[in-house]
Amino acid sequence: MNSKIIQKCEEEKIQFLNEIQPFGYLIGVDSITYEVNFVSENINNLLNLSASLLLGKHIDDVFDFKINYEDILKLDKGDFIRNVIVINSEKYHFKNYLYKNNIYIEIEHHFDDKFDSINYYNFSEKILHTKTIEENWKNLVDAISFITSYERVMIYKFLEDGSGIVIEENVKNGLESYIGLRFPEFDIPSQARELYLKKKSRIVENIEAINIPIISKENNQIDLSYTSIRTLSPIHLEYLKNAGAYASFSISIVVNNKLWGLVACQNSTAKSISYNIRMQCELLTRLSRISYINFKSNERIKFQNNFNETAIKLKENLLVEESLRSSITKNLKEILLLTKAEGIAFVNDDYCSLEGETPGIEEVLRIKEWAKKQGIDKLFYSNSFYKDYGKELNLSPLAAGVMFRFLDQTYNNFMIWFKKEENLKLKWAGQPHKIEKEKIDENGNKIIYYSPRTSFKYWEEEVLQKSFMWQKNEIYVAKEVLKIIIDTINTQSFKIHNLYEQLKEINEELDAFSYTVSHDLRTPLTVMKLNCQLLQKRLIEDKSSSSQIKNIIGEIDKIVEMMEEILVLSKTKKSDIQLEEIDPEFIIEKIVKELKIYYHTPNTSVDVENIHEIFGEKTMVYEVFLNTIGNAIKYSSLETAPKIIINSYIEKNNVIYHVTDNGIGIKKEDYSKMFKLFNRMSNTDGIKGNGIGLTIAQTMMKRMGGDICFESEEGNGTTFILKFRKK
Incomplete structure (x- = not known):
């Protein structure tokens, strides 16, 4: 009893049918022995010989086809030689080719339709x-x-x-x-x-x-x-x-x-x-x-030329700009125009720049975070992103199609193109489905297969939540643009690293020079001051000369003070620091008392409110408050009722201190000079200072992981804002 095996095949092996159409003849000849390996059964109509009698015979013994075997054996796969031959006074098309160790001979009747x-x-x-x-x-x-x-x-x-x-x-x-x-x-x-x-x-x-x-x-x-x-x-x-x-x-x-x-x-x-x-x-x-x-x-040539021109400009612009953020933002429109995308966005950390029709910033950032979690490190593109992830990411139709990639391994920089939803109506020639059928083969096995569809009635399919597909040119543009940006990032990083190393070396040399000069000038200046003091005693009766010598001594004291501060600045940059929790209340009270005496301003009102503990280095904290409170007292001392307010508050992981005065304020054109070494404001004539204190304060704040800035208006006082770390 034969068991029937149910098989399933999607289609027959269409190249192995072992049948030809009735308008032609086929002979297969072994390419080595030239013996007939196969032949169509209708060959007897052409050669008056039974097909079975031809098998195994040398082709030249059967009929003189005048086959050029050498030329056929040189043919590449798929090439053929075509001739017209005469058999029994009739013309036939005669085609030969080589395939799988067989020479195929195809013969068709030559009709007398003239070539027009x-x-x-x-x-x-x-x-x-x-x-x-x-x-x-x-x-x-x-x-x-x-x-x-x-x-x-x-x-x-x-x-x-x-x-x-x-x-x-x-x-x-x-x-x-x-x-x-x-x-x-x-x-x-x-x-x-x-x-x-x-x-x-x-x-x-x-x-x-x-x-x-x-x-x-x-x-x-x-x-x-x-x-x-x-x-x-x-x-x-x-x-x-x-x-x-x-x-x-x-x-x-x-x-x-x-x-x-x-x-x-x-x-x-x-x-x-x-x-x-x-x-x-x-x-x-x-x-x-x-x-x-x-x-x-x-x-393609036109497109490539256009792209090359834009790419060169883009690369030049990227290299010229000071930061990646500004360079890409300025060129975002040009990048968008290279594709058929509706919009583009560039994300740098939490900063987001948009161009064209795009979703909102929050949606862009959600997509970025999703891509980061998925670990996508190559160009990703989809025209069904809205359909596939719309609910999960709360997407809008403007994100129906996306194409994006991260620009670095830290997942900070992110570029994304958008295509909006297109409600397409596709016309189909018949319902696209197959019908399952079965048949019994010669061995009695049941074969289940799929027949061609029978319906060719037109119908219309509405495609929703998808965009137009990303074309090859668009994907190419995205890859090349991203490559340019990534190469630029690497180039700039290399340059920045080199400049950093050079700057570090120069700073070390300057610090060493500052320390040496400050240290070595002490002795000659001390000698000069002592000699001036001795000379002053001798010329005590000559008031004019005594006054001039007094001025010289005062200038020497200024130079000594300046060198001391330069020495402090030099040490600040190089010294190791240990941060700790500090309650600055006592430090502030001590500094206020000393400065009021130093600047002879006993009438200055100083209100200290809401003091919070900070995380810093004790000596540096002292210097920072000394310079900022000192500036407040110094530049408000000319007021009728000088007043200083010092308070603090907590903001996330930072403690913010404000030191506010009602003094002379700062002109807008002087803002850029505030923290530069040896720079003084244009409205400080007659007020003591050397332009080093705020540079020291800024350096110390940065070394402690904090920051310093200011708010000011000429004639309406100044507020220094100190941002300390909170443990």
Whole structure:
């Protein structure tokens, strides 16, 4: 008892059918022994010999075909040699090619349809001189329609999602147009597409014709991938019948070694076209393909030139700008215009710059965080991002399509392009579904397979929550722009590192110089001061000379004070510090008392409020308050009622101190000088100072992990804002 095995296959092996169509003959000859390995059963009609008697015989013993074996053996896969021969006073097309150790001999009857050279020349000229891609395909369709007289001739283009669409067509006899209609991917499955890359044309003269079997010496399957007269698979024939076509002819359009599309011809009744006509159609298709490639090449050259110009400007601008943030922000519009995206955003930490139609900043930051959690480190692109992640990320339709990438390994810098939702209505040629069928093979096994669809009734699909697809050029632009930015970041980082090292070395030399000068000048200045004091005692009666010497001593004291502060600044930059919790209340009280005495301002009112503990280094904290409170007391001392207010508050992980005075204030044009060494404000004439104290305060604050800034208006006082760390 035989057990029946249920099998499931999506389609038959269409290149191993062991059958040809009745309008031709096929002989397979071993490429080494030249013996006949296989032959079509109808060969007896041509050679008056039984097919079975030919198997194993040397081909030259059967018939003198005058085959040039040397030339055939040199052929590349897919190439062939074509001749016209005479058998029994009849002309035949005679085609030879080499494949898998067999020499294939195809023979077709030569019809007396004369080659219409004038029409062919005119069609060729028209295709060569087309001005647009659309016109190119129209001219090809019109030419093939005229030559073949098929009722329907169309250009079928394969889309990136696997489906196909009719982009050009010529129909006769009142047939409905397929222009703009889509066909599902499984109409032309992957196995068929692979075959169409091998053999560029296929013909079915009559789907109901009785096909001719091939017999072989070893009774094995014969690979008919490159055979022009082979029959198509039953599934393909059934598909044609369901579509109302009883004859078909198609030619592959191959671009960059990929199946770009097909010239597909259909007729509602059986139809024969000669070998010559098929060759004309193939040659015109090749010509049209070359024309299309030229158009696309010119487009690419134009696009590349435009992109190169923009890319050079972008790179120059990026290198010139001081920061990555400002450089990208200034060039964001130019980057956007290189693609068909509606909007673009650049994120630097929590800063976000937008251009064009984009979602809000919060939504952009949510996408950035999502990408970071996913660990996406390459260019990511999707035209269904809104559909796939809309609920999870609370997205808007403006983020239907995205293309993004991080610019660094720290996930701080992020670039993203946006395409908005497009409510597309796709027209389909029939419901895209297959029907499951079954059959019993010769061994009694049940085989379940999928038959071609039977419905070709038009229907419309509404595609929601998706954007237009990202094109190859757009993806290329994104990759190249991101590469330029990343290279610029690396270049700037390298330069910054070098400059930092140079600056560090210069600072170390300056600090050493400052320390040496400050230290070594003490002795000569001390000697000068002592000599001046002795001279002053001798000239005590000469008031004029005594006054001049007093001035000299005062200037020497200023120089000594300045050197002391330079020495403090030098030590501040180099010394190791240990941060600790400090209650500055006692320090502030001590400084206020000392400064009021030092500046002779007993009437200055100093209010100290809300003192909070800080995290710092005790000596540095003292110096910072000494300089800021000192400035407040000094520059408010000329007021009728000088007043200083010192208070603090907590802000997140920081303690903020304000030191506010009602003094002379600072002019706006002097703001940039505030913390620069030896710089004094333009309205401080007659007030003691050397322009070092605030530089020391700023250096110390930064070393403690804090910061210092100010708010001021000329004539309305100044507030120093000290930001300390909170432990």
